[in-house]
Amino acid sequence: MARCPECAGTMKFDYKTNRQVCKRCGLAVSRAELDRLWDEQRSSFRREDEERAKSQRRRDYLDWWLGKKEKDKRKK
Numbered sequence: 001m002a003r004c005p006e007c008a009g010t011m012k013f014d015y016k017t018n019r020q021v022c023k024r025c026g027l028a029v030s031r032a033e034l035d036r037l038w039d040e041q042r043s044s045f046r047r048e049d050e051e052r053a054k055s056q057r058r059r060d061y062l063d064w065w066l067g068k069k070e071k072d073k074r075k076k
C-alpha cells in the first residue's frame with residue numbers, strides 16, 4: 001500500500017485516472033510522480049540529519065574548547 005508523501009495517509013490506486021489518490025488529503029499523483037516525491041522527501045530528511053550531525057559536532061567542539069579554557073584557568 002502506497003503512502004502519501006504529503007500527509008502519510010493511505011493512497012488508493014484510481015484506475016479511472018491511473019493515479020494514486022490519497023484518501024486523507026486527496027493528493028493525486030501517478031506512480032512515477034509518487035516515487036519522485038518520495039525521493040525528494042527522503043533526500044530532505046537526509047539533509048536534516050546532516051544538519052543535525054553538523055550542529056552536534058559544533059556543540060561537541062565548543063564543549064571541548066570551553067572545557068580546555070576552564071582547565072587552563074585552573075592551572076594559573
Ligand SMILES: [Zn+2]
Nearest residue numbers: 004007022025
Ligand atoms: Zn495525503
